[in-house]
Amino acid sequence: xxxxxxxxxxxxxxxxxxxxxxxxxxxxxxxxxxxxxxxxxxxxxxxxxxxxxxxxxxxxxxxxxxxxxxxxxxxxxxxxxxxxxxxxxxxxxxxxxxxxxxxxxxxxxxxxxxxxxxxxxxxxxxxxxxxxxxxxxxxxxxxxxxxxxxxxxxxxxxxxxxxxxxxxxxxxxxxxxxxxxxxxxxxxxxxxxxxxxxxxxxxxxxxxxxxxxxxxxxxxxxxxxxxxxxxxxxxxxxxxxxxxxxxxxxxxxxxxxxxxxxxxxxxxxxxxxxxxxxxxxxxxxxxxxxxxxxxxxxxxxxxxxxxxxxxxxxxxxxxxxxxxxxxxxxxxxxxxxxxxxxxxxxxxxxxxxxxxxxxxxxxxxxxxxxxxxxxxxxxxxxxxxxxxxxxxxxxxxxxxxxxxxxxxxxxxxxxxxxxxxxxxxxxxxxxxxxxxxxxxxxxxxxxxxxxxxxxxxxxxxxxxxxxxxxxxxxxxx
Amino acid sequence: xxxxxxxxxxxxxxxxxxxxxxxxxxxxxxxxxxxxxxxxxxxxxxxxxxxxxxxxxxxxxxxxxxxxxxxxxxxxxxxxxxxxxx
Numbered sequence: 001x002x003x004x005x006x007x008x009x010x011x012x013x014x015x016x017x018x019x020x021x022x023x024x025x026x027x028x029x030x031x032x033x034x035x036x037x038x039x040x041x042x043x044x045x046x047x048x049x050x051x052x053x054x055x056x057x058x059x060x061x062x063x064x065x066x067x068x069x070x071x072x073x074x075x076x077x078x079x080x081x082x083x084x085x086x087x088x089x090x091x092x093x094x095x096x097x098x099x100x101x102x103x104x105x106x107x108x109x110x111x112x113x114x115x116x117x118x119x120x121x122x123x124x125x126x127x128x129x130x131x132x133x134x135x136x137x138x139x140x141x142x143x144x145x146x147x148x149x150x151x152x153x154x155x156x157x158x159x160x161x162x163x164x165x166x167x168x169x170x171x172x173x174x175x176x177x178x179x180x181x182x183x184x185x186x187x188x189x190x191x192x193x194x195x196x197x198x199x200x201x202x203x204x205x206x207x208x209x210x211x212x213x214x215x216x217x218x219x220x221x222x223x224x225x226x227x228x229x230x231x232x233x234x235x236x237x238x239x240x241x242x243x244x245x246x247x248x249x250x251x252x253x254x255x256x257x258x259x260x261x262x263x264x265x266x267x268x269x270x271x272x273x274x275x276x277x278x279x280x281x282x283x284x285x286x287x288x289x290x291x292x293x294x295x296x297x298x299x300x301x302x303x304x305x306x307x308x309x310x311x312x313x314x315x316x317x318x319x320x321x322x323x324x325x326x327x328x329x330x331x332x333x334x335x336x337x338x339x340x341x342x343x344x345x346x347x348x349x350x351x352x353x354x355x356x357x358x359x360x361x362x363x364x365x366x367x368x369x370x371x372x373x374x375x376x377x378x379x380x381x382x383x384x385x386x387x388x389x390x391x392x393x394x395x396x397x398x399x400x401x402x403x404x405x406x407x408x409x410x411x412x413x414x415x416x417x418x419x420x421x422x423x424x425x426x427x428x429x430x431x432x433x434x435x436x437x438x439x440x441x442x443x444x445x446x447x448x449x450x451x452x453x454x455x456x457x458x459x460x461x462x463x464x465x466x467x468x469x470x471x472x473x474x475x476x477x
Numbered sequence: 478x479x480x481x482x483x484x485x486x487x488x489x490x491x492x493x494x495x496x497x498x499x500x501x502x503x504x505x506x507x508x509x510x511x512x513x514x515x516x517x518x519x520x521x522x523x524x525x526x527x528x529x530x531x532x533x534x535x536x537x538x539x540x541x542x543x544x545x546x547x548x549x550x551x552x553x554x555x556x557x558x559x560x561x562x563x
Contacts, residue, residue, distance in 0.1 A: 004554035006538040008545040025494055029542065031521070032498035036542025043544070070544065192504055192536040199539060225498075232498035 009043035011052040016069045027070055032232020034189050034222025035064050038131055038202070042100065043071065045203040049210055055098040056090050058083040060112075062104035063138045064131065081112020084119035087126050095266050098209055101128045106136045109145040109169045116175070120215050123180030125263070127205045128217040130171055133224035134243060141227040145169040148246055153227075168246055172219040176252035182214035184253040188221040188244065190236045197249075204256070212261040221247055280450070290326065290440075296385060297436040299353060301361045305346035305378055306370025306391075308336055311425035314451055315368070316347035319429055321447035323351035326439045331359035346374065351438065368428055370411075372397060389432055391424060407435055409471055415464060423464035430468025435476055441469055479558040486533025486552045488526050489560060494546040497521030501547060504540035507532055 015024040029035050046052040056074035059067040060083050068075030074097070078086040083101040091099040101119075108116050108130050119126060135153055136142040143153040143160055146168045150159040160168075172186040183205060187198035198220060205216035221243050223235035230238055269277065302319070306312045313334045320332035328351045336345040348361035367382045369375035369390040375397070382388055384403040392408035399406050409431045415424040426448075433439050448461050490501075490510070495517065501524050502510045509530045512522045524546075533551035541547045550556050 004551045005548065005556070006535050007548035012544050025545065026496075026519075027544065031496035031542075032500055033542055036544065037539065040539070040542070040544055192506075192540065195536075195539045232500055233503045236500070236503075 009040065009047045011043035011046040011055075011072055012039075012070050013072045018069045019066070028066055029063065030224075030226045032223060032225045032235060033063070033137075034133065034220065034224070035131060037189050037195065037198075038102075038129060038220055038222065039067070039070060041199045041202045042102075042129065042206070044199075045206045046071075046073065046098075048203070049206060051098045051206075051210060054096060055100060056087075056094070058087045058090070058099065058101045060101075060103040060107040061138075062107050062136075064102055064104060065138070067102055081107050081110070082115055083107065083112065084115040084124070084126065084128065087128075088119055088122070088124050091124060091126055092264060093266065095125075095263055098206065099126050100206070101126055103128065103130055104137070105130070105132045105134065105144045105146040105171075106139075109171050113145075113169075116171075116217075117178070120175045120181050120217065121178050123182070123214045125209055125212055125214055126216075127209045128215075129202065129205070130217060130219040131222045132171070132219050132243075132247065133222045133227065134168070135224055135227040137224045137227040141229075146171070146247075148242055151242070170247060172217070172247075172252045175217050180215055181217060181253055182255045182259055183208055183216040183251075184219075185217075185251045186219040186221065186247060186249050188239060188249050189223065190221070190240045190244075194249070208256060212263045213256060213259050214262065219247070221249070291437045293437045297387075297438055300349075300351055300366045300436075300438065301364050302349040302351070302366040302368065303346060303361045303364035303378055303381070304349065304368040304370070305344070305374030308343040308345040310345070310370050311422065312336075312345040312370060313347050315425040315429050316349045318426075318444065318447045318451040319432075320349050320351070321450060322433075322439050322443040323349075325443040325446050328352060328439075329355050331356040333359040333361075344373065346378075366432070368432065369395065370425070370428065371395065375399065387432075387436070389428060389435070391428060405477060407431060407472065407475055409468065411468070414467055414471070418460065418463055418467060420460055423461055426461045426464035427468035427471070430465035430470075431472035431475075432468075433465075434469035434472025434474075436472075437476075441465070480555050481558045483550055483552055483554045483556060486531045486554075487550050488531055488537060489548045489550070490524050490526060491546050492517045492523040492525070493519075494543055495521060495523035496543065496546075497523055498542065499524070500540045500542070501537035504536050506534060506536065510537060 052073050057071050059077040061080035083103050087099045087101040132146050134146045136144050142155040147160050152159050172184050176184040185201045187201045188194045201218045205218045208216045221239050225232045225235040304316050316332050320330040323330040331350045333348040350356045363383050365386040367378050367388045372395045387405045388399050389407045391411040393410035393413035411424040411427040415421050444465050507530050509527050510524050513525045517523045535549045538549045
């Protein structure tokens with residue numbers, strides 16, 4: 001049905017209230033900017049397919065960062081280049097929505113190259129509009145990945161030279177090499193005929209998603225008169241004379257007629273299923289009696305530090321878990337190097353009677369040092385009146401501070417005597433609990449059940465906790 | 478509000494929403510859009526329809542980057558009178 005009236009699409013807001021400028025009727029784009037044409041074509045398609053109310057547009061970084069001023073749809077503005085990743089998450093969470101990733105060349109083809117490739121490679125049922133104007137427009141006309149060889153920009157004043165800046169990236173060609181994409185076309189806005197083709201391609205890319213056919217990308221060669229320092233009409237000629245040679249227009253991939261509709265259904269497990277999946281069904285029916293601990297030991301902010309492989313993170317996790325069993329608010333924040341063993345590892349643990357604000361512990365009230373570098377590094381961070389607990393069988397120095405309490409436990413030696421040096425962490429944790437009486441010992445036992453994956457090791461860990469606990473208790477001040 | 482059925486196609490250009498890029502003028506097949514000698518409050522010489530020989534083809538609508546600057550009314554369109562005369 002040929003419509004008798006062409007006017008502003010309903011998928012645009014009537015007035016652009018989000019635009020802080022005084023003029024709420026005129027978009028922020030420069031005169032002759034191609035974004036406006038693409039916006040109109042998208043909005044018209046959303047109107048015609050009746051999907052505006054279930055559409056979610058992802059605005060990029062670039063001139064179109066404010067697309068959410070204009071489109072009366074769901075809007076999310078993504079970090080630079082991340083629109084396809086954000087779109088993926090939204091589409092997975094809302095499979096019935098129509099998710100459009102709208103991106104420019106600086107966004108999609110530079111900082112966002114990884115995101116677009118992998119979203120395309122996964123065949124996400126998304127629509128991507130890639131507005132290619134061969135330049136960073138918003139930031140003042142710098143070279144973009146799609147800048148043509150020889151093209152002068154503010155960062156290539158002599159023209160782009162492949163030996164120095166590489167060649168323009170051909171996104172439509174690149175994406176069309178992947179298995180998953182269903183539809184990839186490059187279009188151009190230079191004349192009436194090509195604009196009509198662009199309009200059809202944009203509609204098709206949206207329709208494909210509505211029909212659950214898969215990933216569609218339309219690259220649109222679009223004018224940037226301001227960035228190119230040309231008037232709008234000459235900008236179109238410039239596209240035709242220069243961009244078309246390097247970026248040939250046409251369909252690069254079209255499996256629209258071949259593929260079967262496919263929809264990833266949202267998996268929505270209920271809380272019982274989640275508990276089963278995570279194997280955390282053990283209810284806390286411990287009815288643990290709270291322990292009497294001195295005020296100065298309450299609400300500890302704990303830093304545990306040592307070598308990777310000493311069980312530093314495990315100790316922290318078990319401690320936090322035990323705190324949870326005893327009805328405290330807890331947090332556990334691991335921080336470690338890339339090595340599995342060796343290197344440094346530390347973690348931050350809060351065990352508090354009120355909600356934990358930040359899980360970061362920069363100035364600990366309790367420092368558990370499992371090697372010498374940790375003790376040296378963090379000793380001065382401990383708040384006055386705090387506690388330092390350290391493994392004196394590994395650390396041959398003593399803390400210099402006199403305004404704190406110090407508990408030295410020969411943990412590795414004691415662990416060795418029990419039969420496994422790797423349980424030194426549990427000895428130290430036991431010693432901390434025994435020394436402060438912060439938690440009931442049963443809470444630690446209970447946390448070992450979840451923290452230790454191999455059941456046969458639980459017993460020896462419990463022994464270590466016991467030994468440490470008694471040590472700590474006997475050294476109470 | 479009187480509704481009028483158009484016997485001739487026409488277009489309406491909002492002077493205040495035109496940025497004077499000239500793309501519609503370049504695109505118009507019957508060459509019936511011109512720059513106005515006046516400029517709007519933004520300082521743009523806005524485009525205007527010379528008042529006759531529009532074919533209602535709609536290419537100016539798609540050439541124009543502005544969402545609301547141009548509206549095209551084809552022959553037989555039913556339009557409020559003031560929209561056309563305004």
